[in-house]
Amino acid sequence: MIRGEENNTCCSCMGHGATGMNMICLLFRYLCLIISDGFFDILEERRRSSDLSHAFRTFNPQPFCGATPISAAALNRMVLESQYLSYIIQEIMVECDESREALLEEASALLDEMSQNLQLGFIRLLGFALSKVFKSVFSSIHVNEDGLTRLQQAIQEYPVILMPNHRSYVDFLVLSYIMFTYDLSIPVIAAGIPLMGMKLIGEIFRRSGAFFIRRAIGSDKLYWAVLSEYVRTIVRTGYAPLEFYVEGLRSRTLKSLTPKLGMMHMVLEPFFKGEVFDISLVPISISYERVLEESLLAHELLGVPKPKETTGALLKARTVLKEDYGCMHVCFGNPVSVRDLVKGNINRRQYNLVPRDLPMKPSKETQEFVSGLAHMIIRLQERNVVLSAWNLMAVVLLQNLLGIDLDLLTHKTLWLRRLALRFGAHLRWPSKDVYYQVIVVIYTVVQAVLHLHG
CATH class of the missing domain: 3.40.1130 (Glycerol-3-phosphate (1)-acyltransferase)
Structure with missing residues (x-):
């Protein structure tokens, strides 16, 4: 019997649109x-x-x-000497009544903080x-x-x-x-x-x-x-x-x-x-x-x-x-x-x-x-994205939080594997030795999350 140690949170798939x-x-x-x-x-x-x-x-x-x-220092100089930054500083001078020297010094400090x-x-x-x-x-x-x-x-x-x-x-x-x-x-x-x-x-x-x-x-x-x-x-x-x-x-x-x-x-x-x-x-x-x-x-x-x-x-x-x-x-x-x-x-x-x-x-x-x-x-x-055996097993386990028989887990995971392949997913999982792969995942990768009983 396989049992999850704690509940996991799952969010729904998100659709993405494009214009035109x-x-x-x-x-x-x-x-x-x-x-x-x-x-x-x-x-x-x-x-x-x-x-x-x-x-x-x-x-x-x-x-x-x-x-x-160019060097990183030369890149920074190009930024500080750019017409764009000069224009913005001029706008801030008018809006906030600050000196150009003070704003240039502040811009230089910001760039020193920021730059690679x-x-x-x-x-x-x-x-x-x-x-x-x-x-x-x-x-x-x-x-x-x-x-x-x-x-x-x-x-x-x-x-x-x-x-x-x-x-x-x-x-x-x-x-x-x-x-x-x-x-x-x-x-x-x-x-x-x-x-x-x-x-x-x-x-x-x-x-x-x-x-x-x-x-x-x-x-x-x-x-x-x-x-x-x-x-x-x-x-x-x-x-x-x-x-x-x-x-x-x-x-x-x-x-x-x-x-x-x-x-x-x-x-x-x-x-x-x-x-x-x-x-x-x-x-x-x-x-x-x-x-x-x-x-x-x-x-x-x-x-x-x-x-x-x-x-x-x-x-x-x-x-x-x-x-x-x-x-x-x-x-x-x-x-x-x-x-x-x-x-x-x-x-x-x-x-x-x-x-x-x-x-x-x-x-x-x-x-x-x-x-x-x-x-x-x-x-x-x-x-x-490439899915692993554990990714598919986790889907099955989330539907059986109180535990599931190892053979049933293997059967459902294999069914999910076939479904994922049918929909064009990329899987990292050999075609053979499915039962063995489940055991390997349990004992090597997710020991902290799962417990094997009996």
Whole structure:
């Protein structure tokens, strides 16, 4: 008899719409390009060879062909010296009766707080540490290599925006690790400002490409101007691939959230204004058998306040390194061309009426397009999620909270497997030895959640 230890919360599926027939047709076109590539376990090589050699090997990624290499400090200077920021500061001077020098100093302080300082040495350090951690907690990390080949080509042609789903704090770490492993340009990553406050860890993240954003900007006009110009400058110059979570927050239920549109508007504006020829959006689906924060998420769903992110809390949580969190799949979707999607949806001539350096409120047409595009990206993320045996078993167990016979659990899970395959789901589960797979999951992956009796 199998019995669940505690109740789980489940939320209903969320529908996502898109505006305009062209958007809908393009959505179906991209859905037809569902990833069917084989997956490769990147930890297999790490278990056979030296982690130190891997971290300190020659790293020579191919950059965006239109990019001129610049330092993080030079990027910041471009932001502070931009006509856009100068215009906003002039407006604030009139509205608030503050001096230009004081506002420039404040803008510089905001940029120092926010900006990344990507350095290869810290990427190597993180690569070495993550090799050790990932081998300890995951049985495998599977990546679709054909997706990475397409990503490499996209990075060389146009500015690239990486758009993963957000289920765990591990998400951005594993993506940077994969990019480093495959000699791809390391992305700069939009991260929540609480991570910056973690002693030592926050600085490691900053020097590994993270830039930190306040959760509540509100009506702070100067902060919004500095952030938006910083993001646009990264895209405009092709400084590095830019990574952000379109959902905004980490999903507590592991289901998709309604997208946040602020960052979407920022990354797309250089294209709308004709500053770049095209932008490639890359939906990324990260699938876990178990997330490292599962206990934390369960407590948050029960109403327990989220603990503050601190280095001390991270050290206390090191016991998670002793558990087996099963397999992870990272699926890089087909790059989505913004230029293709805009055709027939937005008249970009409206942006010619205002100088590029001046702010322009997006039209209703643009807002609807950006919203539809954000929902489309989430749909593409969902379509390439990989389900494990435990994912299907959990569905059955949620209908039998008092317990279920092992043979019946196996029978129902197998039926659910056939149903999922019929509807086109991607499954990580061998066709044979179904009963054996159920036992393996119970004894290796979910011991903390299930108990076997009799």
